[in-house]
Amino acid sequence: MSLTRYTVRRLLLGVGQVAGITTIVFVLTEALPGDAAVVIAGDQPDPERIALIREQLDLDQPPWQRYLDWLAGLLHGDFGVSLISQRPVLDLIVGSAAATVLLAAATLLVLVPLAIGLGMLAARREGGRLDRAISAVAVGLYAVPEFALAILLVAVFGVRLGWFPPTAVGTGPNLLAQPAVLVLPLLVLLARPICSLSRLTRAGMVDALRSEYVAHARRLGLGAGRRWLAHALPTAAAPVVQQLARTTDWLLGGVIVVEAVFVIPGLGTALVDAVAARDVPTVQGLCVIVAVTTVVVNLAADLVAFRLAPRTAGAR
Amino acid sequence: MTGRAPMISRARRTGRVPRLVTGVVLLAVPLLLALAGPALVGLALVGDGADRTRPFDQAGLLGTDFVGRDVTGQILLGGRSVVAVAAAATALAYLVGVPVGLFAALTRRRWLDELLMRPLDLLLAVPSLLLLILLAATAPRGPVTLVVIVAVIALPEIARITRAAALPLAHGPAMEAMRLYRETWWRRAIGYVARGIRRVLLADAGIRFIGAVYLVATASFLGIGVAPDAADWAVMVDRNRAGIFLQPWAVVVPAALLVALAVGVNLVTDQLLAARPEVTK
Numbered sequence: 001m002s003l004t005r006y007t008v009r010r011l012l013l014g015v016g017q018v019a020g021i022t023t024i025v026f027v028l029t030e031a032l033p034g035d036a037a038v039v040i041a042g043d044q045p046d047p048e049r050i051a052l053i054r055e056q057l058d059l060d061q062p063p064w065q066r067y068l069d070w071l072a073g074l075l076h077g078d079f080g081v082s083l084i085s086q087r088p089v090l091d092l093i094v095g096s097a098a099a100t101v102l103l104a105a106a107t108l109l110v111l112v113p114l115a116i117g118l119g120m121l122a123a124r125r126e127g128g129r130l131d132r133a134i135s136a137v138a139v140g141l142y143a144v145p146e147f148a149l150a151i152l153l154v155a156v157f158g159v160r161l162g163w164f165p166p167t168a169v170g171t172g173p174n175l176l177a178q179p180a181v182l183v184l185p186l187l188v189l190l191a192r193p194i195c196s197l198s199r200l201t202r203a204g205m206v207d208a209l210r211s212e213y214v215a216h217a218r219r220l221g222l223g224a225g226r227r228w229l230a231h232a233l234p235t236a237a238a239p240v241v242q243q244l245a246r247t248t249d250w251l252l253g254g255v256i257v258v259e260a261v262f263v264i265p266g267l268g269t270a271l272v273d274a275v276a277a278r279d280v281p282t283v284q285g286l287c288v289i290v291a292v293t294t295v296v297v298n299l300a301a302d303l304v305a306f307r308l309a310p311r312t313a314g315a316r
Numbered sequence: 317m318t319g320r321a322p323m324i325s326r327a328r329r330t331g332r333v334p335r336l337v338t339g340v341v342l343l344a345v346p347l348l349l350a351l352a353g354p355a356l357v358g359l360a361l362v363g364d365g366a367d368r369t370r371p372f373d374q375a376g377l378l379g380t381d382f383v384g385r386d387v388t389g390q391i392l393l394g395g396r397s398v399v400a401v402a403a404a405a406t407a408l409a410y411l412v413g414v415p416v417g418l419f420a421a422l423t424r425r426r427w428l429d430e431l432l433m434r435p436l437d438l439l440l441a442v443p444s445l446l447l448l449i450l451l452a453a454t455a456p457r458g459p460v461t462l463v464v465i466v467a468v469i470a471l472p473e474i475a476r477i478t479r480a481a482a483l484p485l486a487h488g489p490a491m492e493a494m495r496l497y498r499e500t501w502w503r504r505a506i507g508y509v510a511r512g513i514r515r516v517l518l519a520d521a522g523i524r525f526i527g528a529v530y531l532v533a534t535a536s537f538l539g540i541g542v543a544p545d546a547a548d549w550a551v552m553v554d555r556n557r558a559g560i561f562l563q564p565w566a567v568v569v570p571a572a573l574l575v576a577l578a579v580g581v582n583l584v585t586d587q588l589l590a591a592r593p594e595v596t597k
Contacts, residue, residue, distance in 0.1 A: 020438040028450045136335055139586045140579040143526040147537040148571040148578075151553050151560075155568045159560055166560070253445035257534060261557075271446075272538060275453045283450070290446055 006306050014299045021291040022074070026067050029284050074288060080281035084274075089285040092270065100255055100266035106182060107189045107251060115194045116240065119201025120228070126206055135202070138195040146254045150188045150261040157184060167263045185258045192254065193247040200243050204236025211235075238308040245301030248294055339583025346577040350395025357392050380563070381556050387566045393547035394570060398536070398577075401459055402528035405466035406521065409528075413471045414510075414517065417478025421486045422505055433479065436472035444469045448531060452540040462542070466531045470524055477520055481513040522585030526578065533574055549574050 073080065079089035122131040158166030164183045208214060209232050217227050256268030267286060274282040381387050420432040439447070447469055455461045485491065486509050494504050536542045536550035544555065549570035556566035 017438065021442055024438070024442065025450070028454055136583075139335075139582055142582050143530050144575050144578045145530050145533045145537070145550075147534060147550070147553060148574040151557070151567055151571040152575065155560060155564050155571075159564060249443045252443045253534070256445055256449075257537065260538060271449065275449055278453075283453075287446060287450065291442060294443055 003303075003306065007303060010299055010302055014295050017295045018292055021295070022071065022288055023067075025284055025287040025291065026070065029280050029287075030063060070284070079285035079288075082274075082282045083279045084277050084282070089282050092282060093267070093285055093289055096265060096267050096270045098266075099264050100259070100268065103182070103185060103189065103255055103258065103264070103266065104251055106186055107193075110186060111190055111193055111197065111247075112244070114190070115197035116201050116233075116237075118194070118198040119236075119240075120205055120233075122198065122202040123205035123209065131202070135199065138199050141191050142195040144191060146188050146192070146257040147261055149191055150184070150258060153184050153187060154261070167261075181262075185262050185264065188258055188261075189251060189254045192250055193244075196243055196247070197240055200240050201236060204239055205232055208232035208235045234308050238305040241301050241305045241308065245298045248297045252290055252294070335583055336587040339580050339587060341580070342576045343580025343584055346395060346573040346580070347399065349392065349573065350399040350577075353392030353395055357389050381552065381559075381566045387552075387556075387563075387569070390547045390552055390566075391549070391569055391573070394549045394552055395573065397459065397542070397546065397548045398529065398532055398550060398574070401462050402466070402525060402532045404463045405470065405528045405532065406525045408463060408467035409470035409474050409524065410517070410521070412467070413474030414478045416471075417475035417480075418482055418505065418510060418513075420475070421479045421482035422509065433475065436475050439468075440472045440476075444531065445534065448535055449538070449540065452535065457542070459542070462532060462535060462540070466528050466535075469531060470527060474520070474524065478513065478517065481516040482509050485509045485512045519588070522581065522588065526581050526585065529578060529581065 070080070077090065079093070081087065082089055082092055085092070118134055122134040125131060154166045157163045165178070165181050166184075205228075209228075211232075214227055214232050217231050222231075252268075255266065256271065258264070259266045259268040260272065267290070271283070271286045271290075273279075274286060381390055416432055416436075420429045423429055448465055451465045451468065452461065455465070490508065491504060494508060499507075533550040536546075536548050537554045539551075539554065542548055542551055544551070552570040553567055553574070556563070560567050
């Protein structure tokens with residue numbers, strides 16, 4: 001399969017996924033208990049006012065009509081207005097995205113070189129002491145709930161030793177002003193993805209180093225450095241790139257928890273608050289943003305993996 | 317797979333036994349506490365939650381929690397919900413997912429296969445915690461809701477694995493032969509295909525259970541699907557966070573138990589998988 005054909009097929013699948021996910025989100029948020037008009041009316045729940053709000057929100061229209069209007073709005077970048085703060089949902093998302101994007105970017109920046117480095121280190125001597133130690137830790141940490149790990153780290157390094165601040169309270173919106181705040185959240189976010197990525201890198205490197213073409217490169221007299229980095233690593237990296245995209249799912253989940261533990265005002269906090277307050281347009285907007293991000297990242301990763309190793313990646 | 321003998325020698329070389337022992341110990345402590353804990357609550361030195369003193373006090377073995385209940389008693393009571401909900405959710409997901417995947421693999425109508433599997437693929441594309449929060453907000457609060465939600469999240473993966481494992485069996489030569497001998501559909505589907513994939517499914521169950529524990533604990537921590545003062549390790553971590561400076565045990569012990577549970581299940585599953593060379597992931 002050529003790259004162009006694969007790209008077109010994969011793009012169509014991505015569009016289908018986004019369409020499907022927006023539908024799921026709309027149906028689920030429609031099912032949220034509680035009447036949006038009653039929520040807004042708040043302290044003055046007289047029937048006239050509720051009826052007025054209902055008309056303003058188009059709640060008197062059938063669901064499919066509202067669904068189509070909502071979709072049309074999304075295409076124009078119109079996410080609606082928050083029921084609670086009466087501000088455009090897009091403003092709210094942009095406002096709280098900074099902290100989350102910073103966390104995710106910092107995590108990825110540390111994660112990729114560290115995980116690949118550890119994986120290659122473990123693959124250097126398969127079955128050696130270092131390999132055993134790395135893989136035992138990786139297997140163990142793989143499914144530790146982020147919040148439990150976060151609390152243990154806070155108790156030890158934040159409270160007992162006092163090396164890092166236990167929460168981000170009082171830091172303000174710009175987390176970079178106090179980098180020490182970021183250390184514990186980053187450690188927590190790294191814990192799970194680093195396990196899967198380093199194990200995949202190790203397995204890929206071990207396979208690639210045993211393969212015919214690397215043996216051939218050795219017979220041609222290529223140095224170990226070039227064999228490892230220029231020949232074995234690209235093949236080993238293909239599944240790693242795809243797994244990296246899957247970790248966006250984990251990162252998003254982890255970010256929700258980490259923001260809750262360390263009191264960081266980001267998208268996760270915004271989502272939990274919006275669901276608790278039954279703020280339907282905000283929940284819908286946040287879910288669409290998160291879902292579209294996931295689909296786009298996976299799409300990009302699949303294309304990169306296809307470019308790196310066309311035979312294996314395209315077979316999926 | 318290279319066969320049994322080389323696997324075992326490699327297993328010995330990579331020091332599997334100490335890892336298995338560590339895993340079993342790490343798993344046994346939280347599991348025993350979770351299962352036998354509720355029976356120990358009535359004993360001396362342990363408050364049962366009814367008698368309340370001052371919050372975040374040092375009284376008792378591990379002090380008191382945010383409403384003044386004895387932490388030791390809460391820990392003995394609090395493991396059951398995590399383990400039971402996760403186990404029930406895994407069981408429910410298998411009960412629904414395996415027949416769906418099996419049916420999709422066995423049917424010779426391609427559209428039926430697509431109709432069963434495509435919607436599940438869509439669910440896979442939604443981040444699981446997002447789905448959890450959305451579903452939990454729409455349903456009444458309670459352990460049953462949590463079981464159903466976690467099962468729904470685990471369902472697509474299980475159906476996919478079942479289908480993938482059953483496909484080669486369902487369309488292989490042995491199946492054709494059974495069809496020629498006019499064996500009934502039940503004999504072919506249950507007696508042959510379902511029996512053939514049971515090892516793959518068993519090996520996978522450990523991984524699914526870990527995923528369920530993770531989701532249940534995280535959901536409880538975020539306050540989804542449980543009462544805010546429930547005796548539950550994850551809820552304890554959340555609610556007692558405010559007193560971490562005064563009374564760290566109320567937070568650290570349940571968090572450590574959850575970590576031990578996750579690490580223990582992982583190590584044990586990994587060792588069991590490695591010890592069984594014929595099981596391919």
